[in-house]
Amino acid sequence: MSRLRKLGFLTIGLFDEADPAAGHETTLRMIELGERLGFDSAWVRHRHLQFGISSPVAVLAAASQRTSRIELGTAVTPLGWENPLRLAEDLATVDLLSGGRLNPGVSVGPPMHYDLVRDALYPHSADLEDFGDERLERFLRAVAGEPVPAWKGTEGFEVFSDRVQPHSPGLRSRLWYGAASLGSARRAGKLGMHLLTSSVVRAEGSSDGFAAIQRRHIDAFREENPTGRVSQGLVVVPTDSATPEQRDRYFAYAAARTPRTAAPQGPAGMLFARDLVGTSAEIAEQLQAHAGYQAVDEVVFALPFTFRPEDYEQILTDIATKLAPELGWVPATSPVG
Structure with missing residues (x-):
């Protein structure tokens, strides 16, 4: 098992419906804090019709102007909600604004609760939309700068390109695939993308447990893309510098979510990982015994959904200054206290 080489964090960007601007500002300040602490990357989730970030590209555009080094990612953007060409334009623009720091992660499949949102999202083409590989491949071609329309040239005073503009040459090499199944992990490798694993996998009939299943996904990906x-x-919630009140809330949060980790959930058989709460030494020991962790040298630790800004500051600080060094990580810059 190699030392931890890259450290990232992921946030949903929670906000209050009555004051959404404050929540978005909190997210931007967390990303700024992450850069000061030496984190290698900051990632935002994508949530539609919920009280979390619905437009991560816009948020990361703002973050790109308030940071200078930290990589910025989406984990993940569901392509079922997106027009692949338009998304490619937006991502290329933000990548250029950030100086090539963008790491877009995407997923395929129908939008969540599609039967409820289809008429609002695709009123005239709901039955025609392809939410699988064809949509993903259109997106990959657009990002790569392959021809989109069959025509380019000048019309009057206007010049037209046959590929997405602006074009960011390195962006295609920084695309990630959020995979929860063995097949999707293999697909990510075949497409030359990087692999984002998370705290949920499809059990697909296996009773081996979360860590073993996740390890199989990683191994299958690397069979297809050894350099990905x-x-x-x-x-992950370290408690080293937490107050007694914070510790009590953190453990209560994890305890309330633990029952769902006992067996696969729902028709899709989704299996959830246990939240890791405790001292950095305790969490490091659990990670080092985790079959999935043993196969990676990069992490994007997810922050709990419903905590307070001061909680996130404490958690991020403990991750960067206590937990990650236990795992062999060296900060990108000297962390601040």
Whole structure:
């Protein structure tokens, strides 16, 4: 098992419906804090019709102007909600604004609760939309700068390109795939993407447990793409500098979520990982015994959904200054206290 080489964190960007601007500002300040602490990357989730970030590209555009080094990612953008060409334009623009720091992660499949949102999202083409590989491949071609329309040239005073503009040459090499199944992990490798694993996998009939299943996904990806990057994302909450009140809330949060980890959930058989709460030494020991963690040298630790800004500051600080060094990580810059 190699030392931890890259450290990232993931946030949903929670906000109050009555004051959404404050929540978005909190997210931007967390990303700024992450850069000061030496984190290698900051990632935002994508939530539609919920009280979390619905437009991560816009948020990361703002973050790109308030940071200078930290990489910025989406984990993940569901392509079922997106027009692949338009998304490619937006991502290329933000990548250029950030100086090539963008790491977009995407997923395929129908939008969540599609039967409820289809008429609002695709009123005239709901039955025609392809939410699988064809949509993903259109997106990959657009990002790569392959021809989109069959025509380019000048019309009057206007000049038209046959590929997405602006074009960011390195962006295609920084695309990630959020995979929860063995097949999707293999697909990510075949497409030359990087692999984002998270705290949920499809059991697919296996009773081996979360860590063993996740390890099989990582191994299958690497069979297809030996040089591709793999990042593991688990909910990790160190308590080293937490107050007694914070510790009590953190453990209560994890305890309330533990029952769902006992067996696969729902028709899709989704299996959830346990949240890791405790001292940095305790969490490091659990990670080092985790079959999925043993196969990676990058992590994007997920922050719990419903905590307070001061909680996130404490958790991020403990991760960067206590937990990650236990795992062999060296900060990108000298962390601040």
